[in-house]
Amino acid sequence: MRIESPAVAARLAELGVELxxxxxxxxxxxxxxxxxxxxxxxxxxxxxxxxxxxxKREGIPYRFLGGGTNVLVVDRELPWxxxxxxxxxxTAKIEGNRAYIDAAADLGGTVTYCAKNNLGGxxxxxxxxxxxxxxxxxxxxxxxxQIGTYVRAVELYRGASGRIETLRGEDIHFDYRHTSFAPDDxxxxxxxxxxxxxxxxxVAGIKICNEKRRNSQPLNQKSAGCIFKNPHxxxxxxxxxxxxxxxxxxxxxxVSDRHANFFVNTGEASSDDMLGLIDDVRKRVRSAFxxxxxxxxxxxxx
Ligand code: EPU
Numbered sequence: 001m002r003i004e005s006p007a008v009a010a011r012l013a014e015l016g017v018e019l020x021x022x023x024x025x026x027x028x029x030x031x032x033x034x035x036x037x038x039x040x041x042x043x044x045x046x047x048x049x050x051x052x053x054x055x056k057r058e059g060i061p062y063r064f065l066g067g068g069t070n071v072l073v074v075d076r077e078l079p080w081x082x083x084x085x086x087x088x089x090x091t092a093k094i095e096g097n098r099a100y101i102d103a104a105a106d107l108g109g110t111v112t113y114c115a116k117n118n119l120g121g122x123x124x125x126x127x128x129x130x131x132x133x134x135x136x137x138x139x140x141x142x143x144x145x146q147i148g149t150y151v152r153a154v155e156l157y158r159g160a161s162g163r164i165e166t167l168r169g170e171d172i173h174f175d176y177r178h179t180s181f182a183p184d185d186x187x188x189x190x191x192x193x194x195x196x197x198x199x200x201x202x203v204a205g206i207k208i209c210n211e212k213r214r215n216s217q218p219l220n221q222k223s224a225g226c227i228f229k230n231p232h233x234x235x236x237x238x239x240x241x242x243x244x245x246x247x248x249x250x251x252x253x254x255v256s257d258r259h260a261n262f263f264v265n266t267g268e269a270s271s272d273d274m275l276g277l278i279d280d281v282r283k284r285v286r287s288a289f290x291x292x293x294x295x296x297x298x299x300x301x302x
Pocket of ligand 1: 141142143144216224225226227228229230235236237238241258259260261296
């Protein structure tokens with residue numbers, strides 16, 4: 001999708017939006033798959049409500065891209081522009097046990113920053129790629145930690161009202177890889193309440209999680225993390241592994257030979273390769289175990 005109108009481009013610039021034309025989503029997603037579109041980089045998030053109402057008025061469809069680490073984007077010309085906040089520094093404003101963090105901050109870097117201020121609790125999230133905003137939206141979790149546990153407030157753009165609002169933690173529902181945020185809500189800032197811990201203790205916890213992750217996940221390959229959610233009481237990775245599907249491929253898409261719930265782009269995978277592999281593996285698991293695996297990865301294909 002291209003923004004053709006110079007008037008719209010000029011208004012976006014006034015709102016602090018940088019327009020990058022014809023960017024390939026291959027370069028903005030951890031899977032390295034996706035078609036081209038215009039990227040609207042929001043230099044000042046205060047301009048977001050007006051930018052979105054401008055797009056709505058002009059009939060320009062849009063989607064919001066976070067860190068791009070949990071999304072599979074179709075590799076055709078995309079029918080929407082992408083709004084994105086530029087990556088924020090992995091810092092936080094710390095007041096006692098509270099940390100105030102920009103949604104566009106890198107999750108792992110922020111965990112480390114909080115650790116340096118003797119605030120722990122998020123050790124398990126250290127190797128989870130992506131932004132704080134993406135982690136909030138899906139309640140990212142690993143090694144017994146979920147970010148939702150620590151959320152005290154979220155400042156967000158609400159699609160329903162078209163305004164920036166603040167939600168209290170107790171008014172947000174966080175579940176396993178699921179939250180009560182609406183699809184058109186955009187995370188902007190979060191307030192976390194984290195337990196005090198000595199830095200050394202946090203670092204020891206971080207080391208253990210990093211090692212477990214290094215030993216079990218294909219960290220240096222292009223992936224979107226786990227493809228399927230774990231079914232209640234079960235493990236998608238173990239089931240796929242039991243079917244001996246590690247290394248199983250469709251074109252350039254392959255079930256990781258390290259962790260069977262990671263599907264990797266071995267080089268030139270197309271979105272059809274990846275979608276075909278997901279479909280195929282889901283069918284095999286259904287037929288062998290009678291379990292319908294639900295996607296964890298978000299698929300943007302229309
Ligand atoms: N297993 C296998 N073969 C495999 C993979 C796993 O037998 O190929 C077995 C393991 O031996 C273990 C069990 O399955 O007994 C669970 O495996 P693991 O500890 O790797 O955890 P997981 O349930 O597969 C979840 C999250 C990960 C998170 C890890 C660590 C989901 C879908 N995945 O994986 O999150 O990093 O726990 O806490 O909840 C993600 O969200 O993208 C993600 C990678």
